[in-house]
Amino acid sequence: MQRHFLAAALMAAMALPAQAQAQAQTEPLQIREVGSLHVGGRIATLEGLPEKEITFSAGAPPTRMNPNGEFQVEQMYAQYIKLANPRARYPLLLWHGGGLTGVTWETTPDGRPGWQMFFLRAGHDVWVSDAMERGRSGWARFPEVLPGEPIFRTMGEGWGLFRLGDQAGWNREPAKRVAFPDSRFPLPSWDQFMKQGVPRWATTDRQIQAAYDAYVQAACPCVVVVHSQGGNFGFTAALNAPDKIRALIAVEPSGAPPQAADAAKLKDIPHLVVWGDHLADNSFWSKVRANIERWQGQIRAAGGAADTLDLPAMGIRGNSHMLMMDTNSDEIAGRVQGWMASKGLMK
Amino acid sequence: MQRHFLAAALMAAMALPAQAQAQAQTEPLQIREVGSLHVGGRIATLEGLPEKEITFSAGAPPTRMNPNGEFQVEQMYAQYIKLANPRARYPLLLWHGGGLTGVTWETTPDGRPGWQMFFLRAGHDVWVSDAMERGRSGWARFPEVLPGEPIFRTMGEGWGLFRLGDQAGWNREPAKRVAFPDSRFPLPSWDQFMKQGVPRWATTDRQIQAAYDAYVQAACPCVVVVHSQGGNFGFTAALNAPDKIRALIAVEPSGAPPQAADAAKLKDIPHLVVWGDHLADNSFWSKVRANIERWQGQIRAAGGAADTLDLPAMGIRGNSHMLMMDTNSDEIAGRVQGWMASKGLMK
Numbered sequence: 001m002q003r004h005f006l007a008a009a010l011m012a013a014m015a016l017p018a019q020a021q022a023q024a025q026t027e028p029l030q031i032r033e034v035g036s037l038h039v040g041g042r043i044a045t046l047e048g049l050p051e052k053e054i055t056f057s058a059g060a061p062p063t064r065m066n067p068n069g070e071f072q073v074e075q076m077y078a079q080y081i082k083l084a085n086p087r088a089r090y091p092l093l094l095w096h097g098g099g100l101t102g103v104t105w106e107t108t109p110d111g112r113p114g115w116q117m118f119f120l121r122a123g124h125d126v127w128v129s130d131a132m133e134r135g136r137s138g139w140a141r142f143p144e145v146l147p148g149e150p151i152f153r154t155m156g157e158g159w160g161l162f163r164l165g166d167q168a169g170w171n172r173e174p175a176k177r178v179a180f181p182d183s184r185f186p187l188p189s190w191d192q193f194m195k196q197g198v199p200r201w202a203t204t205d206r207q208i209q210a211a212y213d214a215y216v217q218a219a220c221p222c223v224v225v226v227h228s229q230g231g232n233f234g235f236t237a238a239l240n241a242p243d244k245i246r247a248l249i250a251v252e253p254s255g256a257p258p259q260a261a262d263a264a265k266l267k268d269i270p271h272l273v274v275w276g277d278h279l280a281d282n283s284f285w286s287k288v289r290a291n292i293e294r295w296q297g298q299i300r301a302a303g304g305a306a307d308t309l310d311l312p313a314m315g316i317r318g319n320s321h322m323l324m325m326d327t328n329s330d331e332i333a334g335r336v337q338g339w340m341a342s343k344g345l346m347k
Numbered sequence: 348m349q350r351h352f353l354a355a356a357l358m359a360a361m362a363l364p365a366q367a368q369a370q371a372q373t374e375p376l377q378i379r380e381v382g383s384l385h386v387g388g389r390i391a392t393l394e395g396l397p398e399k400e401i402t403f404s405a406g407a408p409p410t411r412m413n414p415n416g417e418f419q420v421e422q423m424y425a426q427y428i429k430l431a432n433p434r435a436r437y438p439l440l441l442w443h444g445g446g447l448t449g450v451t452w453e454t455t456p457d458g459r460p461g462w463q464m465f466f467l468r469a470g471h472d473v474w475v476s477d478a479m480e481r482g483r484s485g486w487a488r489f490p491e492v493l494p495g496e497p498i499f500r501t502m503g504e505g506w507g508l509f510r511l512g513d514q515a516g517w518n519r520e521p522a523k524r525v526a527f528p529d530s531r532f533p534l535p536s537w538d539q540f541m542k543q544g545v546p547r548w549a550t551t552d553r554q555i556q557a558a559y560d561a562y563v564q565a566a567c568p569c570v571v572v573v574h575s576q577g578g579n580f581g582f583t584a585a586l587n588a589p590d591k592i593r594a595l596i597a598v599e600p601s602g603a604p605p606q607a608a609d610a611a612k613l614k615d616i617p618h619l620v621v622w623g624d625h626l627a628d629n630s631f632w633s634k635v636r637a638n639i640e641r642w643q644g645q646i647r648a649a650g651g652a653a654d655t656l657d658l659p660a661m662g663i664r665g666n667s668h669m670l671m672m673d674t675n676s677d678e679i680a681g682r683v684q685g686w687m688a689s690k691g692l693m694k
Binding site for chain 2: 194
């Protein structure tokens with residue numbers, strides 16, 4: 001009941017003026033700077049590993065390689081695009097989920113502009129990062145530096161976990177795959193989407209968090225948008241630097257801080273949680289949602305704001321876990337934008 | 348002798364008007380679109396590997412993981428920034444070298460705008476890619492999919508190989524490192540630069556090339572700038588699609604096609620090779636240069652153009668292998684830009 005009430009209230013607040021939206025789609029972006037940086041990390045030293053002889057490129061002479069020495073490890077990468085005249089008060093940081101990179105926020109797998117472009121057009125300086133160990137952040141030798149071993153996501157696991165359909169609906173042949181009838185994911189682009197996947201570890205949360213904390217120090221004050229596994233990292237980053245994060249938008253976050261006492265530390269940071277459809281059809285996501293609602297309740301009990309954008313409750317059906325790529329991705333971004341405006345985050 | 352003559356002739360042709368340069372540094376960029384895509388790759392199937400139970404995020408319920416199934420592998424990532432009104436005839440594709448990613452071309456390790464920004468300001472649509480297996484391209488399980496094993500570059504190996512100084516000048520303590528006295532690399536940012544490094548294989552040239560060939564089909568006709576290991580991939584991409592590549596700019600390429608007969612296929616593609624300093628001080632780079640000059644000679648013998656921007660011969664001393672990050676990176680980019688203009692590649 002509470003969810004439905006909030007959804008209706010937000011719906012009214014969130015519509016972007018149609019004229020501004022149409023104009024924003026056609027005019028060139030006025031960009032001050034495109035750039036990037038690596039933050040965090042440390043130097044690790046390896047010793048006692050055997051030498052090897054390697055030919056690095058066809059035609060080049062062989063080189064003797066000693067794998068021992070000093071290595072830069074556990075840093076993370078972020079790219080920023082700064083507008084000449086941002087209309088947002090703070091830069092917007094987009095944090096991806098597990099097994100993925102910042103590409104999550106870029107062009108959708110079927111070739112439409114993604115949330116990076118949407119929020120640039122909406123007036124934000126936009127920062128897109130890759131978590132430690134993923135994408136352009138690089139990864140270190142394992143198990144010597146990164147503990148454990150990497151995990152590679154199958155195309156079939158993604159189908160169920162990201163709620164394109166039931167897990168049983170996966171088939172290696174595209175014509176035989178069964179999606180939810182109302183799915184908004186651009187289904188013919190599923191294989192293309194899976195090209196965005198990268199290996200990840202399940203044993204490196206501490207190192208990922210440390211890099212995110214360094215990132216917040218470098219790029220904030222800011223507004224952070226997290227997705228999926230990024231939820232835990234975003235909530236914890238806010239606990240570690242509550243003065244740096246001015247709002248937290250959690251798109252289908254997969255985790256939240258376990259300690260109720262922590263909620264009070266975030267009571268001055270407005271929260272928005274965004275849910276797609278078919279969570280109740282999936283035992284994993286049902287449990288995840290209950291845990292996030294526990295955390296939202298604790299933030300509200302501490303006097304904070306923890307709103308919910310429950311798309312099915314608003315009559316918007318069929319969104320997958322990758323809702324920033326679904327066919328109505330701009331509509332959802334527009335509602336997130338409206339929420340930010342309602343919280344005074346635009347000039 | 349021939350090198351010095353060419354260098355002098357190019358020097359005259361390459362100065363950018365100072366007024367245009369100053370204006371370009373201050374006005375906002377007019378950007379039509381920022382986007383990205385993955386190209387190439389294939390689906391690999393793994394079978395017979397044991398199941399595991401994994402907790403993907405702290406607080407999330409454990410998931411049973413079957414590592415068998417279908418995987419998207421061997422694709423590559425590219426990001427494009429398209430201008431509202433490009434002044435270049437073709438998009439400019441920047442291909443990085445070994446153990447690195449497209450970050451090579453972005454902000455320098457000491458925080459100055461890199462060649463991505465320079466060439467955007469000079470009027471090019473700029474595409475920055477990550478080779479297969481590196482950065483946002485992702486990497487696949489080994490040795491089941493990618494043969495062999497990854498190589499991790501030490502900070503010390505980079506110091507010598509990238510010609511900051513002699514290999515013997517490396518020391519883990521920054522104050523004790525000995526660089527060439529005239530080095531133009533921003534030396535205090537060496538550790539920061541090493542954060543850009545990623546693992547690479549020495550056994551995957553075929554897969555990397557296949558992805559680059561797919562990239563050329565998706566993004567070209569174009570002008571390609573290659574660096575270091577990217578040289579082989581760029582020359583071979585041109586051989587595989589000579590109608591798609593309108594000029595090849597090879598910054599310190601580490602290899603070139605071995606067959607003299609291939610040179611005739613590239614005779615209509617203007618080539619520019621750019622060399623930094625201290626190649627003669629390094630046995631690896633001396634051999635590399637001789638091989639590249641052999642290839643340039645073969646292109647010229649076939650009636651093609653293979654120019655050289657030999658910086659030391661022009662009195663510009665101290666450039667490292669990472670000359671797009673050296674303190675005079677913009678000056679070198681300006682001369683490359685001048686060469687492109689002289690070849691009719693600007694409108």
